[in-house]
Amino acid sequence: xxxxxxxxxxxxxxxxxxxxxxxxxxxxxxxxxxxxxxxxxxxxxxxxxxxxxxxxxxxxxxxxxxxxxxxxxxxxxxxxxxxxxxxxxxxxxxxxxxxxxxxxxxxxxxxxxxxxxxxxxxxxxxxxxxxxxxxxxxxxxxxxxxxxxxxxxxxxxxxxxxxxxxxxxxxxxxxxxxxxxxxxxxxxxxxxxxxxxxxxxxxxxxxxxxxxxxxxxxxxxxxxxxxxxxxxxxxxxxxxxxxxxxxxxxxxxxxxxxxxxxxxxxxxxxxxxxxxxxxxxxxxxxxxxxxxxxxxxxxxxxxxxxxxxxxxxxxxxxxxxxxxxxxxxxxxxxxxxxxxxxxxxxxxxxxxxxxxxxxxxxxxxxxxxxxxxxxxxxxxxxxxxxxxxxxxxx
Ligand SMILES: [Zn+2]
Ligand SMILES: [Zn+2]
Numbered sequence: 001x002x003x004x005x006x007x008x009x010x011x012x013x014x015x016x017x018x019x020x021x022x023x024x025x026x027x028x029x030x031x032x033x034x035x036x037x038x039x040x041x042x043x044x045x046x047x048x049x050x051x052x053x054x055x056x057x058x059x060x061x062x063x064x065x066x067x068x069x070x071x072x073x074x075x076x077x078x079x080x081x082x083x084x085x086x087x088x089x090x091x092x093x094x095x096x097x098x099x100x101x102x103x104x105x106x107x108x109x110x111x112x113x114x115x116x117x118x119x120x121x122x123x124x125x126x127x128x129x130x131x132x133x134x135x136x137x138x139x140x141x142x143x144x145x146x147x148x149x150x151x152x153x154x155x156x157x158x159x160x161x162x163x164x165x166x167x168x169x170x171x172x173x174x175x176x177x178x179x180x181x182x183x184x185x186x187x188x189x190x191x192x193x194x195x196x197x198x199x200x201x202x203x204x205x206x207x208x209x210x211x212x213x214x215x216x217x218x219x220x221x222x223x224x225x226x227x228x229x230x231x232x233x234x235x236x237x238x239x240x241x242x243x244x245x246x247x248x249x250x251x252x253x254x255x256x257x258x259x260x261x262x263x264x265x266x267x268x269x270x271x272x273x274x275x276x277x278x279x280x281x282x283x284x285x286x287x288x289x290x291x292x293x294x295x296x297x298x299x300x301x302x303x304x305x306x307x308x309x310x311x312x313x314x315x316x317x318x319x320x321x322x323x324x325x326x327x328x329x330x331x332x333x334x335x336x337x338x339x340x341x342x343x344x345x346x347x348x349x350x351x352x353x354x355x356x357x358x359x360x361x362x363x364x365x366x367x368x369x370x371x372x373x374x375x376x377x378x379x380x381x382x383x384x385x386x387x388x389x390x391x392x393x394x
Contacts, residue, residue, distance in 0.1 A: 004392075008384050008388065011118045012378075012384070015114055015117060019110055020373050020376065022110045023106055023107060023373060024092040025092075026106040026110060027092055027093075027101050028092045030081030030094050030099045031081055032081060032099055033136065033140035034059075034140065036080055036136050037059075039060070039079050040056075040134070040136070043062055043109060043134050044062055046113050047062070047113070050113075051120065052064045052116055052132075053065070057148055057151050057153060060079070061147075062133075063133050063153060065157070066123055066126070068126075068128075070128065071127065072157040073128065073160065073162070073386075074131040075130060075133065075162075076112075076135055076163070076164040076337065076340065077105070077111065077133070077134055077164065078108055078139075079105055079109045079134050080105055080144070081094075081096075081099050081103075081105065082100055082102045082139055084098075084367050085098050085100065086367055087368050088368055090370060102364065103167075103365060104167035104353070104364065107353070107371055107375070107379065108379075114377065114380025114381075114384075115132070115381075115387070118384035125388070126387075126392070127392045130387040130391070135148055143336030143339065145338075145339040146336065146339050149339055149340070154344065160344060161344060161345045161346065162337075162344055162346040163312065163346065163347055163348070163349075163383070163386050163387070163390075165349050166335070167351055167353045167364075168350035169364060169371070171326065171350065171354060172354050173353055173355060173356060174352060176316040176325050176350070176351060176352075176382065177325075177328040178309060178313070178348070178349040178350065179304065180304045181304060182304075182330060183328055183330055183348065184332070185262040185263055185264045186263050186269050186301045187260060187262050188273070189259075189260060189298060190239075190258065190259040190261055191294040192214075192217070192258075192280065192294075193292045194213050194217070194244075194255045195253065195289060196210045200249065201248070202249070208288055208289045209251050210252055210255040211252070211255060212287065213255070213286070213287035214242055214244065217257070217279070217280060220279050220282075221237055221279055223279070224237050224261075224279070229268070233265055234262075235264070235272075236260075236262045236332050237260075237276075238260050240259050241256070242255065242256075242257050243257075261276065261295075262332040263301060269300075273295055276293065277293055277295075280293050298334055300342060302341055303338070303346075304341070305346060307345060308345045308346060308390075311389055311394055312386055313325055315385045315389045316349075316382060318385070318389075328349075328350055349382070351378065351382065
């Protein structure tokens, strides 16, 4: 791996200026989930310029194949932006008001373009095929990953392992953070409507008190996390909205609540959906009202396969040195890469983007997030290196 490593880093570093220009172009022209038409066109232009053939998938998705052979490894980057108004004051800040690459998918796309070019340059040394996937719609349900899988992205040629990375503002540039096992959570949206008979506030006995029922429901639901969860496994239920009532002297007919439920264990997740329904019904029945609950299932929890995780660690140590690899504390964020990881051995790592010596960095999804561009050639080399390592040594 030694010579290959040096070669990969050299090729990546040589592209630095070009990659910065690519990233700034994507950053300046962000597009919302499933509407990434110009972004996709720009990515395809860049692939064409590098002599890399591609096909279109799900309108704004792009898939390229590099190398020949039976074995196939996939690398994936998401390409969509968020409905956030950028406040970085950068000279290449978003030109689309109210839309911003605040989750770093501009960085991800650029690094995957870099990786594709590296792999193209060393194509003859590859013992198999690298499938390069530019995926739309990570930020919006049902998630681009599930649509791409439906459209056969894991077939022809059949993918046997898959990798992706995400920028990570909490760690310094060049740090690779990961762990095996569940590293991110499933995220389900919860919507309640409590329905009763409104009445005069001074005559509660003539109707129902949906306000008190809602308060009780919020309290009772907390038992999901405290009494129904294995305390050493992460899980969370947050009620984030209660709306109902319009006067100090009247009980409303209806109260609406919203919240999110997150878990990193699929069996527990499904069991708790039933438990949340049961607690809703029991609580509402105490107040003689009807409780409707709509659970919108989001992405599953993201599982890092132990073997492919080891492969990434070895790649990072070879490319960047052992000091660059750190563990990752499980987050209850959600990520649609989890759909691929349910199907095939996969792993996902976090790439530090906080400039060396800088104390604070705005978090992901923040209007002031500005990743260190020095991370770009590192991320490109990591993607290419992981693919090479998988195809040639795994
Ligand atoms: Zn995001
Ligand atoms: Zn993201």
